[in-house]
Amino acid sequence: MAQEAVLGxxxxxxxxxxxxxxxxxxxxxxxQATMAAPLIDFGRALQDPAIWWDALTQxxxxxxxxGIQVLALAxxxxxxxxxxxxxxxxxxxxxxxxNDVAEADxxxxxxxxxxxxxxxxxxxxxxxxxxxxxxxxxRILHQADWLLGRLCGRFDVSDENNALxxxxxxxxxxxxxWIAGTGFDAARFPKVVPAGTRVGTLTPxxxxxxxxxxxxxxxxxxxxxxxxxxxxGARAAGDGVTSLGTTLTLKLLSATPVFAPNFGIYSxxxxxxxxxxxASNTGGGVLASFFSREEIVRLTALIDPEVPTGLDYYPxxxxxERFPVNDPAFAPRVTPRPSQDEVFLQGLLEGxxxxxxxxxxxxxxLGASPLASIRSVGGGAANDKWTRMRLKALGVPALEPESExxxxxxxxxxxxxxxxxx
Numbered sequence: 001m002a003q004e005a006v007l008g009x010x011x012x013x014x015x016x017x018x019x020x021x022x023x024x025x026x027x028x029x030x031x032q033a034t035m036a037a038p039l040i041d042f043g044r045a046l047q048d049p050a051i052w053w054d055a056l057t058q059x060x061x062x063x064x065x066x067g068i069q070v071l072a073l074a075x076x077x078x079x080x081x082x083x084x085x086x087x088x089x090x091x092x093x094x095x096x097x098x099n100d101v102a103e104a105d106x107x108x109x110x111x112x113x114x115x116x117x118x119x120x121x122x123x124x125x126x127x128x129x130x131x132x133x134x135x136x137x138x139r140i141l142h143q144a145d146w147l148l149g150r151l152c153g154r155f156d157v158s159d160e161n162n163a164l165x166x167x168x169x170x171x172x173x174x175x176x177x178w179i180a181g182t183g184f185d186a187a188r189f190p191k192v193v194p195a196g197t198r199v200g201t202l203t204p205x206x207x208x209x210x211x212x213x214x215x216x217x218x219x220x221x222x223x224x225x226x227x228x229x230x231x232x233g234a235r236a237a238g239d240g241v242t243s244l245g246t247t248l249t250l251k252l253l254s255a256t257p258v259f260a261p262n263f264g265i266y267s268x269x270x271x272x273x274x275x276x277x278x279a280s281n282t283g284g285g286v287l288a289s290f291f292s293r294e295e296i297v298r299l300t301a302l303i304d305p306e307v308p309t310g311l312d313y314y315p316x317x318x319x320x321e322r323f324p325v326n327d328p329a330f331a332p333r334v335t336p337r338p339s340q341d342e343v344f345l346q347g348l349l350e351g352x353x354x355x356x357x358x359x360x361x362x363x364x365x366l367g368a369s370p371l372a373s374i375r376s377v378g379g380g381a382a383n384d385k386w387t388r389m390r391l392k393a394l395g396v397p398a399l400e401p402e403s404e405x406x407x408x409x410x411x412x413x414x415x416x417x418x419x420x421x422x
Contacts, residue, residue: 002069003028006418008411009056009075011143012224013098016055018063020070021411025233025402025422028068033058045100049083049091049146056147060210072217073151073202074414076406077144079223080126080165084137085146089155092137102128106182110167113181117259119266120167127167131184140188142166144221152200152218158190159197159220161268168192170269171257195222195270196416219417221410226268228377229253229275230409233402237273238372241401242356242390244380246285250359251277254368263323265366271416276368278323282355284380286315286334287348295341296383302342305388309343311336313351324355324362349386350393357393375401 005020005028013035020029033055040046080098085091106128110120120127130140141155142162149155160170166189169176175186193199202216222230229251232241237255242248257267258276267274287296314321316332333351338344360371373396380386391398402408415422 002067004071005068006071006411006414006422007073008227008407008409008414009059009073009147009221010224010227010405010407010410011052011056011075011077011147012406013078016052016059017405017407018059019405019407019411020063020065020068021408021415021422023415023420023422027403027405027408029064030405030407031059031062031064033062039097040094045097046094047097049095049143052143052147053150057210065211070212070216072198072219072414072418074196074219074221074410074417075144075147076221076224076227076410077142077147077162079162079225080124081143082126082130082140082166083143083146084133085139085141085155087138087155089141089146089149091146092134095143096126096129096133099124100129103132106131109182113178114167115178116261117266118167118169119165121261126165127179127182127184130166130188131182138188139190141190144223145190148199148218148221151202151206153203154200156190157199157220158192159195159222160192161195161222161226161270163189163192164266164268170267193220195220195226196413198417217414217418219414221413222270223268224406226270226275227406227409228404230270230412231401231403231406232375232377232409233399234375236372237369239375240360240371240373241375241377244376244378245283246288247283248280248352248356248359249277250279250356251275252360252363252368252371254363256367256369258363258366258368260366262326263362263366265323265363274368276363278359278363280323280355280359281317281321282315282352284378286317286352287345289317290348291341291345296345299342299345300383300385303346303349303385305346305385305392309338309347309350311338311347311350313347314355315348315351324359349383350389353386353390353393356390357395360394371396373397373399375399377401377404
């Protein structure tokens with residue numbers, strides 16, 4: 001008997017990954033394909049959307065679904081990537097990528113009328129970039145919207161996560177009236193549904209081309225960042241996920257939203273919960289400025305995390321911090337330096353742990369649910385001694401992430417779209 005599963009499709013900056021997820025959360029199959037073609041540079045970050053579709057179909061060609069019955073699928077895309085299309089979904093130009101920079105006049109027009117808490121502000125605002133697109137284009141879609149449309153034939157729908165940076169109001173659940181004050185017609189954006197909403201069915205032609213059965217449900221997905229959080233298995237308000245990479249990035253599932261533009265914080269809506277997050281300039285990049293990877297491994301073995309150094313470090317590579325302190329001139333604290341390298345390393349690790357704890361407390365001060373558990377991802381998550389320092393600073397239990405594959409998080413939404421919260 002075939003095993004029931006759904007597909008999560010993760011469209012990242014360099015490729016596409018597809019995960020088949022069982023009802024019990026198990027990873028049953030996975031495939032991936034790279035995007036070999038580079039961005040087209042006219043002083044902009046532009047890309048031919050056909051590149052995304054080619055990578056998606058290649059990933060499907062590599063997917064082995066023997067003994068698996070696919071019931072539904074959902075897609076995540078890079079947050080803020082948009083493209084102009086006609087009424088039938090045919091691209092009318094190149095896609096403007098998430099890191100593309102808008103014209104100053106468009107950015108100023110938004111700043112003049114938009115509320116401070118919107119995520120549509122700033123130089124890379126998708127709304128500002130949409131304002132630059134030919135008014136003859138009847139619709140502006142996000143990356144995930146367009147790919148979803150190719151699968152089910154609908155080019156008129158988006159999800160609440162992809163729409164957020166384009167100015168969508170997730171509290172009132174509408175395109176706000178202030179957008180008209182910019183001169184842009186919000187009717188050119190698709191209508192928006194909650195992430196995890198069934199929006200259609202795979203077309204028979206697409207089912208045949210991709211090797212899938214008839215009747216597969218197509219479900220509104222999310223952004224790549226939200227998908228990575230969902231992949232961790234976080235479900236309850238207070239569940240936090242820290243990414244210990246070059247910088248320190250943290251996300252927290254909350255019962256209430258947080259909008260703190262001074263700290264670069266806004267909230268994605270996922271069902272009746274909210275995903276708030278922040279990013280500090282501390283992290284692994286600071287460690288790498290003092291020690292090689294091999295030195296960190298060697299010196300960590302000499303550390304006793306139960307004996308604190310007493311060093312009050314705030315590790316930064318250069319002045320300036322964005323969260324939990326918002327100060328472009330904030331000075332690093334990495335002195336005095338002890339004579340023993342392992343003590344210095346421990347002081348740095350303790351300092352980053354202290355920043356992490358301060359950041360979660362700041363989210364709570366801003367109105368988010370208090371941290372109740374922590375899952376850790378990224379390279380630093382493998383350092384057991386650092387984990388012990390962090391847990392002591394955080395004062396909450398550690399939980400193992402279910403997966404670090406964003407496609408698995410998107411698959412959770414696919415299950416939700418057919419009535420099962422995997």
